[in-house]
Amino acid sequence: MGAPMNIMIIGISVGVAVGILVVSCAFIAVRMYKKRSQVQHRSTDLGPTLPIRANGLGASIDSSASLSYSEVGCNSHLAKQGPYWGQRGIQNKDLRASGIPRYLYKDIQKATHNFTTLLGQGSFGPVYKAIMPTSEVVAVKVLANNSRQGEREFQTEVLLLCRLHHRNLVNLLGYCVDKGQRILIYEFMSNGSLENLLYGDGPHTLTWKERLQIAHDVSHGIEYLHEGATPSVIHRDLKSANILLDKAMRAKVADFGLSKEDIYDGRKSGLKGTYGYMDPDYMSTNKFTKKSDIYSFGIVIFELITAINPQQGLMEYINLAVIGGDGKADWEEIIDKKLAGKSNPQEVSLLADIAYKCLDKNPRKRPSIADVTIAISKIRQQSFSRTDTMASIGSDSSRVLHRIEHQQVELTNITSKKEFQISRV
């Protein structure tokens, strides 16, 4: 009798304990839920908390500037704030939300020594070097006032760039809409464009390793545009002039997000892009896809290998190398003379094979940018580790030589000591 009674008492106690536990858990959960919804409610009252990118340039930011959502809106939730739009406080929030500082015209004027530091002239207008009050050097692109599509391009670019950030893209640091001018402020790329490095008369000859690194960097930049950004971005004008190099010779893709005039071969065509880089499939169908960018990238890789300008018969040379080879393309035939004897033929051949796949007439047969990146990474890794091995072999052998030299010196010392002792005896 005692034992069943005990079991019953234990059962009841356990039941009560479990009940209390369940009720307490439910109570705590309800309280937490209430608290959380209160916090959420409060934070919506205060407006969304948004990351604010530091200005860093030191020039005055035009905080009173009014940007309507239709002008610059990088966060979709801003659209929901429609009724508040146009109020002064919200405009500041929007500026912060876009993350891009806005500058006054007088700041840019001062930083460019009254626009006297011209770097070059693009189809959108002149580009100047500017030194901001913090001593930071930047590039300032002033959109031409007579540019028919200037306003639209400006809006497109600011809108796009404020959400695109990658180490292999030329990042936008700020902008200016003031005194009837539209200006974009970019990070400064001190080694200029790949086009200039390949075809200009500067003293620097790109080494094979630098070219591999550039192909690798550009591939990463495009991969971010095609597969990292949401929604994805098609560049539409990839070319060596739009690949810029920083002081460490690292490459970044520039001029993405721009809508260009429909000029082809000097004539108006309804096509966007640059002669020599344009996907033939796009030219016949008028349909631009990511694979059209892949085609242009294939051309850029061949420029790196051959230093032949696509506007001066590069494609003919490529075809000759394909026909000339015995079943396999003879890329050595068209390699840049400056690389002769200074590059690994196997690596050149592997890179050219990838580039050639990018030029396939059928866009569906072209690789995706992710595949291109993987393939280039493998060649680069192989090339860089080979150099490391050579360097370590070099340093090992110099260490051995040094040790031999040291031992010889020791031996000479011992011998001369012995000779001295013998002569004394």
Ligand SMILES: Nc1ncnc2c1ncn2[C@@H]1O[C@H](COP(=O)(O)OP(=O)(O)OP(=O)(O)O)[C@@H](O)[C@H]1O
């Ligand atoms: N961020 C930058 N840093 C340094 N130089 C730059 C920068 N952006 C552009 N440049 C230089 O300014 C010049 C004009 O550049 P821009 O991008 O306007 O035109 P482009 O690419 O040469 O031609 P297009 O507009 O027809 O594509 C080029 O010589 C380029 O090297």
